[in-house]
Each structure stands twice: as structure tokens, then as C-alpha cells.
Amino acid sequence: MDLTAEEVRKIAFLARLHLTDEEIETYARQLSAILEYAAQLQEVDTANIPPTATVLPLTAPLREDTIRPSLPQDEILANASSSEEGMFQVAPVLEQEP
Amino acid sequence: MTEFEPIIGLEVHAELQTRSKMFCGCAVVDSVSATANTRVCEICTGMPGTLPVINRRAVEFAIRVALALHCEIAETSIFARKNYFYPDLPKGFQISQYELPLAVNGWMMITTNGEEKRIAIRRVHLEEDTGKLTHRQTNSLIDYNRSGVPLLEIVSEPDLRSIDEVRAYAIALRSLLRFLEVSSADMEKGVIRFEANISVRPQGAEILGTRTEIKNLNSLRAMAQAISYEIDRQSRLLANGQEVRQETLGWDEGLKVTVPQRGKEEAHDYRYFPEPDLPPLHLERSWIEEIRAKLPELARAKRQRYVDELKLNPYTADVLTNEKDIADYFEATVAAAPDLPAQQIGHWIGGPLFSLLNDAGIKIRETLISVEQLSELIGLVELGKISNSSAKAVLTEMFASGAGASQIIEAQGLEILADSAIIDGHIEKVLVEFPDQVQQYLLGKEPIFEWLFGQVMRATSGRSDPQRLRQALARQLRALDKRQPPA
Numbered sequence: 001m002d003l004t005a006e007e008v009r010k011i012a013f014l015a016r017l018h019l020t021d022e023e024i025e026t027y028a029r030q031l032s033a034i035l036e037y038a039a040q041l042q043e044v045d046t047a048n049i050p051p052t053a054t055v056l057p058l059t060a061p062l063r064e065d066t067i068r069p070s071l072p073q074d075e076i077l078a079n080a081s082s083s084e085e086g087m088f089q090v091a092p093v094l095e096q097e098p
Numbered sequence: 099m100t101e102f103e104p105i106i107g108l109e110v111h112a113e114l115q116t117r118s119k120m121f122c123g124c125a126v127v128d129s130v131s132a133t134a135n136t137r138v139c140e141i142c143t144g145m146p147g148t149l150p151v152i153n154r155r156a157v158e159f160a161i162r163v164a165l166a167l168h169c170e171i172a173e174t175s176i177f178a179r180k181n182y183f184y185p186d187l188p189k190g191f192q193i194s195q196y197e198l199p200l201a202v203n204g205w206m207m208i209t210t211n212g213e214e215k216r217i218a219i220r221r222v223h224l225e226e227d228t229g230k231l232t233h234r235q236t237n238s239l240i241d242y243n244r245s246g247v248p249l250l251e252i253v254s255e256p257d258l259r260s261i262d263e264v265r266a267y268a269i270a271l272r273s274l275l276r277f278l279e280v281s282s283a284d285m286e287k288g289v290i291r292f293e294a295n296i297s298v299r300p301q302g303a304e305i306l307g308t309r310t311e312i313k314n315l316n317s318l319r320a321m322a323q324a325i326s327y328e329i330d331r332q333s334r335l336l337a338n339g340q341e342v343r344q345e346t347l348g349w350d351e352g353l354k355v356t357v358p359q360r361g362k363e364e365a366h367d368y369r370y371f372p373e374p375d376l377p378p379l380h381l382e383r384s385w386i387e388e389i390r391a392k393l394p395e396l397a398r399a400k401r402q403r404y405v406d407e408l409k410l411n412p413y414t415a416d417v418l419t420n421e422k423d424i425a426d427y428f429e430a431t432v433a434a435a436p437d438l439p440a441q442q443i444g445h446w447i448g449g450p451l452f453s454l455l456n457d458a459g460i461k462i463r464e465t466l467i468s469v470e471q472l473s474e475l476i477g478l479v480e481l482g483k484i485s486n487s488s489a490k491a492v493l494t495e496m497f498a499s500g501a502g503a504s505q506i507i508e509a510q511g512l513e514i515l516a517d518s519a520i521i522d523g524h525i526e527k528v529l530v531e532f533p534d535q536v537q538q539y540l541l542g543k544e545p546i547f548e549w550l551f552g553q554v555m556r557a558t559s560g561r562s563d564p565q566r567l568r569q570a571l572a573r574q575l576r577a578l579d580k581r582q583p584p585a
Contacts, residue, residue: 053197054374058377060152060376064154066117068118070136073133087134087135087241088241089237090185092236093233
């Protein structure tokens, strides 16, 4: 299972990673090896196994619909590299093509 | 030219009106008016070391909707991570449902031009809403108050075949959400949002054409315009032998055209996987049945009952059940005045009061007229204390000032003339005042009777009972002549 440079570029775009051509070549090789390793799972006969989302014997607990205090605005905004009018400020958002 | 048939499916997102968010205790607030980023915590911003916990009421609301849409509810459903980088979510993913959604295979009836049609519902699932972005020239600003608010996604099958059907479906779904009291479904505030899938095919063809998706339709009008534009655009392309490209479009409100949205990631690029922080959601059958037992009566059932049991005419029943608040007001009035005929109450709310509300541009819950005040007024009309036309004037005054009916009737002297001597006096005066008309009438010009009737009614400021006035006028005219006037 060989990933092409184009596929690696697309994956990098989805993860918002900027990779050099050399890195793309390296990761194409490494990712292909990982996929190949994981592909062994395809050999397991799963015909009689129901689809499984988790292996833990758990059920999601539900919480009552009650309000708890939120964080103060300045504490939340302390995580922003920059803010304006009480809002997180980011570079103008334009969806980019890969 | 070939006739093309549109094939339309709608995807609806509705914020649920829970008190707290989907996975944390932050309050759900009006995203338009609340101060930005004041209802945000470690959980809804996905800080390391936090865990989401599902809001029980959000699940209950989703079950309510799924039941009302006749869906099969999954006893086990799972949440999934939808991964993408966009600043509307600070976590890098949205918790949604993908495989094994909460409910599937439902349906809803719609009515267009008197025709009933069943629209299939593919799935109903729970997810979290995203933050609100304000785009500017030089930057984008983000408010995360909305991030994590419970969001219900309702996806129809592509069963809609016209703009009328789309509109009927959207309105029916909005009414359903409101009657179930799970969402304000307010389009202007973005509480309910629509996306449409559209393709066209030659009339009678079996296979489906290539579809496009229109996002961000934020009013019924924009939705109708956008879909109509897209149907024309696709039909023209196919008629010219060109192909429709599968793509995601936006609606340009100013130019009134659909425009391609750039960089839309394909479904498999979201790299969905089961949410590791949330075990599967198991729903007890008994809980679902408990919710089913408590489902309120919905608009269609109400309308039917108003016609069948309360003997309202279908038009009035329609007006009363279009909005939950109006139906509630009507039923509260009926309950407050069990002795009054429901048809009369329906008539006064669906007719004169409804017009007053429309003219003033306000909602019924904002009216100053209490159900007790309204039933008092209708009671006075029923008892013959005031005439119908006086009652309308009284209602208008009540609507404007909030005063009670009796008070207004007394202040304006609108009580019906019970003393026949007074009515006779007014008739005599009119007959003396208009000898020519009386003469014409006596010579056989019968329609003059109505004119004379109007004159007397005006002389009594509308305070006469029409039936009695008619009889008294006929009697006096008969006395002037041996001829028989019309009844």
C-alpha cells in the first residue's frame, strides 16, 4: 500500500501541516509502512463479529440538565493569541484549497 | 424543451432549548444578545484532561422529535468525532453521530394545495453546535458561547418535488419542533438552519441526476429563491447538453445566485471515528415509552380535533394551529369559558384578534388581552348585550389599552339598545328625515329598505340588534303603507 506524494500533501493540508518536499517523501514512506502494518487486520475473518465501537463494557452516563458556572471571559480569552471586543481574533478566515 | 423534475432533500439543524450545553454545564444563551465568550468552559473548548458528559434532557428532546417523526429509535447509538480544522470549533473536531445515529426511518405528512404527501425521514441525530464567526476584512472574530449547544440534525430523503413542498416541509417541521417544545425554531436567530440537496432529471426518468448542496439558507424566502434558482440553472445545463458538477454552493443574498463554496472537504476527509471519550448511549425501552406517553398533541392532530369535536370550520382550525402560542391561547380561552361555544371563540381569535395582531406586527403572547377578558367580551355578544360590530370596536380598544370589555362598553355607551321605544324613536326620525327615499320604497323600490336600515343603524351608533331593528323598521313602513316589505 503505497501512498503517493499527492495523498500525503492532502493529509498534511487536512492537519494544517506545512511539509517540505523531502518531508513528504519521508512521510509517504513511513505512512505506507504503517498502513501496511495495520493492513494485517484485514486478514482477520470478521464475518461473525458485530461492529464494535468500544471494547469497554460501559454505557454513557447522563447528566441532569443543570447549569454550572462558566469560566470568566478574561480567563477564556487568556488562551487567545489575540482578542478584540471580548472575542477571539484570528486571521481572516478564507477556506483554502489544498 | 424537455421538462425537468426537481428532486430535493432537506437537512435541518435545530438548536435544542435545554438549559445547559450538550456535554457541559455552561448555560445555553441567546447567541445574538449575550456577551461574547461568557458561557464557555474547559469542556466545550476541549482542554486537555476534560471529559464530555451527555445532557439527559437533550437526549429526551431528540427522542421526542424522533417519536413524533415516527422513527425507529436505536437502543444503542454511538457518538463520533468529525475532524476538521476551522476556528468555529476550538477542539479540532465536532462531536456528532455518524454510524448508528439515534434514530432512522421516519416520516412526516405535509399538505400542499390540499394534497397530502408523506415525506420520508432518513435519520435524526444529536451533535454539538459550533461557535459563531464574524468575518471582517482584516480578521475574523469568534464567540464560543454557541459552541457545544445541543444541535439536532434531521435529514429527509429526497422526496420533495417542488418549492411548495419544500416550504410545506420546512414549516411543518418548524411547527413540530415548537409544539414539542424542544426548540424555538427561530430562523432569524439561526436557531433552525436549512441545507438543501438538489438534482433535476427529465420528467419521467428513473435515475437521479448529479446533485448539488446549498448551505446557509437562513430564511424561508432565501431557501425558496435559492432552490428555484438552482433548479433553473441545472435544467438549463442539462438542456444544453452540459453536465451538473457535484459541489457545495452558497446563496448570495445580494446577487440572488448560487455560488460555489471553496475548499469544501469531502465526507471521508472528516475522518470520522467513534468518540473515545463517550461510551455508547444505551436507551431504556421504558424511558422511550415514558416519553412517548407524554408527547403533546401536534398541529395536525389539533386541527383535526378542532374540526371534528369543536366543530370549527377548517379555515379557522388552520389559523389557530399554525402557531403553538395561538392554539394555546385558544384552548386556554375555551377552558376559561366552558359555557361559550368554541366556534365563537375560534371565530374571534382566528378572525378579528388575528387581524389586530398582524396589523400591529406582534405575537399573541404579547397581547394585552387576557383570555378572561376575551371570554367576557364574547360572552356579552352571546348574551346580546352588544352588537357584533360594537364588539369589534371594543376588541380594538381592548387590544390598544388592555382595558376590560365592560369598562369600555360603559365608557363609550355601546351597550345594545334593549328598549324598543328608543329604537322606534330613531326609526321615526329617519323616516321623517328621508321622505323621498321612503316614498321610493313605498312605490316598490325594495332595495331602499337596506339603505334605510343602514341609516337607522348609524343613528344608533351600531348599538341596535340587527334582527330587532329589521323587524321594527318593517313594522313602521308597513304602517305607512299596506304593502308588504321584504322580510
